[in-house]
Amino acid sequence: MREKIEAAAARYPDQRSAIMPALLIAQKEYGYLPGPVLEEVADILGVERIWVYELATFYTLFHTAPVGRFHLQLCDNVSCMLRRSEDLLGHLEAVLGIERGGTTPDGLFTLSTVECLGACEMAPVMQVGDDYLGNLDIARIDALLDRLRAAAEQATDADLAAAGSAGK
Amino acid sequence: MFEPVLLRNMEVPDGHLLATYEAGGGYQALAKALREHTPDEIIDLVKQSNLRGRGGAGFPTGMKWSFVPKRAGKPKYLCCNADEGEPGTFKDRLIMERDPHQLIEGMAISAYAIGAETAYVYIRGEYVLAIRRLEQAIAEAHAKGYLGTRILGSDFSFVVHIHCGAGAYICGEETAMLDSLEGKRAQPRLKPPFPAVEGLYASPTVINNVETLACVPHIVARGPGWFRGIGPEGSPGPKLYCLSGQVLKPGLYELPMGIPLRELVEDHAGGPPPGRKIKAVIPGGVSAPLIPERGLDVRMDFDSLAAAGSMLGSAGVIVIDDSTCMVKVATRIIEFFHHESCGKCTPCREGLNWVVKVLRRVEAGQGTPGDLEQLEALCKGIFGNTFCALGDGAAMGLRAALAHFEHEFVAHIKERRCPFH
Ligand SMILES: Cc1cc2nc3c(=O)[nH]c(=O)nc-3n(C[C@H](O)[C@H](O)[C@H](O)COP(=O)(O)O)c2cc1C
Ligand code: SF4
Ligand code: FES
Numbered sequence: 001m002r003e004k005i006e007a008a009a010a011r012y013p014d015q016r017s018a019i020m021p022a023l024l025i026a027q028k029e030y031g032y033l034p035g036p037v038l039e040e041v042a043d044i045l046g047v048e049r050i051w052v053y054e055l056a057t058f059y060t061l062f063h064t065a066p067v068g069r070f071h072l073q074l075c076d077n078v079s080c081m082l083r084r085s086e087d088l089l090g091h092l093e094a095v096l097g098i099e100r101g102g103t104t105p106d107g108l109f110t111l112s113t114v115e116c117l118g119a120c121e122m123a124p125v126m127q128v129g130d131d132y133l134g135n136l137d138i139a140r141i142d143a144l145l146d147r148l149r150a151a152a153e154q155a156t157d158a159d160l161a162a163a164g165s166a167g168k
Numbered sequence: 169m170f171e172p173v174l175l176r177n178m179e180v181p182d183g184h185l186l187a188t189y190e191a192g193g194g195y196q197a198l199a200k201a202l203r204e205h206t207p208d209e210i211i212d213l214v215k216q217s218n219l220r221g222r223g224g225a226g227f228p229t230g231m232k233w234s235f236v237p238k239r240a241g242k243p244k245y246l247c248c249n250a251d252e253g254e255p256g257t258f259k260d261r262l263i264m265e266r267d268p269h270q271l272i273e274g275m276a277i278s279a280y281a282i283g284a285e286t287a288y289v290y291i292r293g294e295y296v297l298a299i300r301r302l303e304q305a306i307a308e309a310h311a312k313g314y315l316g317t318r319i320l321g322s323d324f325s326f327v328v329h330i331h332c333g334a335g336a337y338i339c340g341e342e343t344a345m346l347d348s349l350e351g352k353r354a355q356p357r358l359k360p361p362f363p364a365v366e367g368l369y370a371s372p373t374v375i376n377n378v379e380t381l382a383c384v385p386h387i388v389a390r391g392p393g394w395f396r397g398i399g400p401e402g403s404p405g406p407k408l409y410c411l412s413g414q415v416l417k418p419g420l421y422e423l424p425m426g427i428p429l430r431e432l433v434e435d436h437a438g439g440p441p442p443g444r445k446i447k448a449v450i451p452g453g454v455s456a457p458l459i460p461e462r463g464l465d466v467r468m469d470f471d472s473l474a475a476a477g478s479m480l481g482s483a484g485v486i487v488i489d490d491s492t493c494m495v496k497v498a499t500r501i502i503e504f505f506h507h508e509s510c511g512k513c514t515p516c517r518e519g520l521n522w523v524v525k526v527l528r529r530v531e532a533g534q535g536t537p538g539d540l541e542q543l544e545a546l547c548k549g550i551f552g553n554t555f556c557a558l559g560d561g562a563a564m565g566l567r568a569a570l571a572h573f574e575h576e577f578v579a580h581i582k583e584r585r586c587p588f589h
Contacts, residue, residue: 011329013369016351024293024332051351058353059334061293077255078454078500079412079486115337115504116255117294120412120484121419130296 079120223377254453256484399425452481455561457568
């Protein structure tokens with residue numbers, strides 16, 4: 001992580017600018033950003049810790065609490081709303097047994113609603129990890145959940161151990 | 169027939185690769201600029217083209233560039249605004265995913281014009297594919313000598329870095345973007361000083377939208393007369409329109425500036441679903457006041473839409489049909505602005521909080537007869553009194569909904585329910 005952060009920092013004349021890229025790197029590494037990780041970032045960059053805290057709590061893509069293995073981020077802004085993202089949210093809440101913002105007890109899924117993903121041409125849209133899934137309907141959502149569950153089962157014990165220890 | 173230029177590689181397989189871009193004449197405008205023109209001449213060409221910024225405000229690009237002091241004694245910066253947070257807008261994402269070299273070439277020419285050797289592309293973190301494609305394209309351009317030191321044998325050196333955002337709409341506001349780039353919370357700065365004089369790291373900085381920069385190679389290659397020959401005199405050029413919502417063919421369309429909104433929605437985007445009628449259209453992302461059906465003959469350019477009481481904004485055209493509750497739409501829009509308020513100034517931070525509460529109440533059928541006056545009063549308190557245009561956009565949007573669809577608000581309050589449920 002240190003090397004990646006240092007490489008990112010080299011792009012800026014001021015180390016403070018590298019806090020955001022560093023937090024993105026750290027979050028990829030640990031899954032989320034607990035206090036000790038924020039402090040580590042501050043130490044690597046040699047910047048004030050408060051500056052790092054400030055950013056970690058301002059921007060919505062940074063998570064200071066753990067999220068599930070798969071983060072389902074459903075857009076419910078206007079263009080998606082007009083194409084019934086609400087029904088999809090209701091369906092997801094029902095089949096996962098959680099409310100928006102919640103994580104399933106097995107830690108597999110976190111369900112969130114987000115502001116416009118900038119992909120309104122394929123509304124309703126959801127972001128899962130790095131991928132955008134558009135033109136969603138209930139059948140597609142069910143297929144996606146099956147796929148993700150299967151992927152989770154296929155993961156090796158080593159993967160699961162790594163995922164489980166992330167952030168500790 | 170209008171010939172698309174910005175989207176010409178959209179459907180081409182491997183349109184994002186350098187080889188494809190070069191095969192279509194890519195980077196020849198950069199070569200021409202470096203070989204045949206001084207930086208001042210490029211600024212002049214862009215001024216003559218009358219290119220106006222595609223990020224929302226429509227400020228003339230050549231004029232913005234000419235504000236950069238010639239001798240500043242400091243490095244100059246170019247920032248590409250690829251934050252694209254305006255709901256209803258997705259044009260910049262598609263340029264970066266499918267034709268990133270067009271942007272890079274535009275940035276190189278623009279940087280040459282203003283004398284910048286470093287650029288940052290501020291791109292929203294959600295755009296993972298666009299980020300990957302742009303990274304790849306930057307590496308390819310470097311390897312081929314279109315970026316780096318002494319580009320194409322000239323004295324001009326230029327590098328492009330990507331800076332990923334982390335999910336805050338306000339980062340699209342240019343001065344908030346600068347604070348964010350400096351590693352601070354994204355909050356707008358007081359102007360003046362304008363970024364052209366004192367921007368990133370207190371150095372002269374030009375901030376331009378992705379689509380604006382993508383227009384630049386075409387202006388250099390085809391000449392400013394070509395650009396001015398498209399669309400209306402006051403805001404010419406090819407334009408990307410993002411169509412979404414309750415319309416049969418949502419998608420990205422390249423058409424001349426000044427195309428009638430009705431033609432765009434009904435002919436190009438296929439109109440509303442069968443059996444439905446259009447009720448209203450938001451022409452420029454949710455910051456732009458909506459236009460009721462009877463107003464759809466307005467032309468899609470900066471001046472015509474302003475005259476009609478709305479804005480071209482980001483050209484994020486959202487179509488709303490007659491199955492939709494306008495109170496719900498207005499509530500969702502204000503919820504967005506409330507969520508994204510950076511909190512720096514009171515009218516926006518507190519005003520929008522209050523507006524959201526009233527609107528939710530009205531929508532749920534629990535509104536009271538005084539609520540509409542209450543909303544008007546709140547809009548009055550917000551509009552013109554906020555630090556940046558986010559608060560204004562919210563107030564203008566709500567005012568338009570109240571003005572054109574007052575009967576729906578009234579029905580919610582009188583019937584104590586949503587008539588659409
Ligand atoms: C709240 C707010 C959000 C904005 N978001 C964006 C954006 O996502 N992309 C963009 O290019 N401009 C956005 N703008 C406009 C920029 O401040 C700026 O005018 C623009 O990037 C300048 O580039 P241009 O001259 O090429 O249009 C936003 C403005 C405000 C007030
Ligand atoms: S208007 Fe809203 S977003 Fe803009 S500075 Fe004020 S609080 Fe921040
Ligand atoms: S409104 Fe959902 S992606 Fe834009």
